[in-house]
Amino acid sequence: MEIIVAPNAGLCYGVKRALNLVRKIRRQRTGAVTTLGDLIHNPGVIQELKSQGIGSAETPEEIPEGTVIIRSHGVSPEVYDILERRRLDVVDATCPIVHRIQKRIAALARRNIEIILVGDREHPEIRGLVGHSRGKALVLDTEESATLLPIAKKRAALAQSTLDLSLFKKIVAEILERTAELSAFNTICQFTQARQKSTSELARRVEALFIVGGRLSSNTAKLYHISRRILPRTHFIESAAEIRPEMLEGVERIGISGGASTPPEAIDKVVRTIRAGLEPNPRMEKNVPCPK
Numbered sequence: 001m002e003i004i005v006a007p008n009a010g011l012c013y014g015v016k017r018a019l020n021l022v023r024k025i026r027r028q029r030t031g032a033v034t035t036l037g038d039l040i041h042n043p044g045v046i047q048e049l050k051s052q053g054i055g056s057a058e059t060p061e062e063i064p065e066g067t068v069i070i071r072s073h074g075v076s077p078e079v080y081d082i083l084e085r086r087r088l089d090v091v092d093a094t095c096p097i098v099h100r101i102q103k104r105i106a107a108l109a110r111r112n113i114e115i116i117l118v119g120d121r122e123h124p125e126i127r128g129l130v131g132h133s134r135g136k137a138l139v140l141d142t143e144e145s146a147t148l149l150p151i152a153k154k155r156a157a158l159a160q161s162t163l164d165l166s167l168f169k170k171i172v173a174e175i176l177e178r179t180a181e182l183s184a185f186n187t188i189c190q191f192t193q194a195r196q197k198s199t200s201e202l203a204r205r206v207e208a209l210f211i212v213g214g215r216l217s218s219n220t221a222k223l224y225h226i227s228r229r230i231l232p233r234t235h236f237i238e239s240a241a242e243i244r245p246e247m248l249e250g251v252e253r254i255g256i257s258g259g260a261s262t263p264p265e266a267i268d269k270v271v272r273t274i275r276a277g278l279e280p281n282p283r284m285e286k287n288v289p290c291p292k
């Protein structure tokens with residue numbers, strides 16, 4: 001029996017950076033420290049942050065005082081304005097990769113170019129990006145929605161940083177059919193692309209694959225769907241406690257991967273749980289460094 005952990009599985013550069021920053025701020029400051037939205041879609045880590053006195057609020061209005069941390073997804077310019085008006089001490093943990101997408105969108109909006117964002121309209125990153133377009137961007141999430149676009153002379157298409165690359169390509173092809181001059185920017189972050197690639201490669205090599213991550217994590221869900229298309233025996237689990245014996249039945253080679261918000265401890269625990277009933281020494285493949 002062989003257990004293989006996908007290279008790049010687990011916490012991405014932007015989420016790691018935000019977590020380190022919030023922990024550092026907590027050590028340095030005595031007043032209230034609150035993240036605007038959960039810092040990471042992982043119940044275990046949220047609980048740990050809470051126990052260290054780091055709160056979470058859904059809206060700026062819910063934060064009475066102290067330090068507010070903007071998470072890696074980033075926020076719209078309107079949210080920065082509200083935080084400033086409320087005189088909160090803002091620490092910006094927006095991922096630099098997301099920040100670059102925000103700047104590109106703002107520049108396109110200034111040139112009055114019609115902007116199409118491909119992603120989940122309810123995702124905080126997309127809501128922030130729409131804000132940086134001054135509300136001008138149109139969000140598409142399916143090929144079908146792209147077929148309804150009217151003909152236009154000029155458009156720009158960009159992706160949510162954690163989008164499935166194959167979906168972006170399909171939607172861009174539909175937009176191109178209806179646009180004379182299209183600038184398509186592949187803004188899916190390199191780290192996401194590397195994780196999707198290594199997970200799909202792993203799905204071809206193993207007989208069962210566990211995707212570990214929070215149920216609310218959209219990038220973990222995408223990873224699950226990518227693997228499931230290749231390997232029906234793909235299981236989406238939030239923790240090792242969800243592994244059932246039938247998931248391992250008749251399996252000689254097991255793969256494990258995790259989303260951008262899955263801490264290494266959660267992946268290690270899955271490895272240890274599987275190994276407890278199987279053979280020792282899982283084969284851990286070398287991690288590829290995160291892009292800066």
Ligand code: SF4
Binds near residue numbers: 013073096189
């Ligand atoms: S997935 Fe990529 S863009 Fe998003 S926070 Fe992580 S490193 Fe940054």
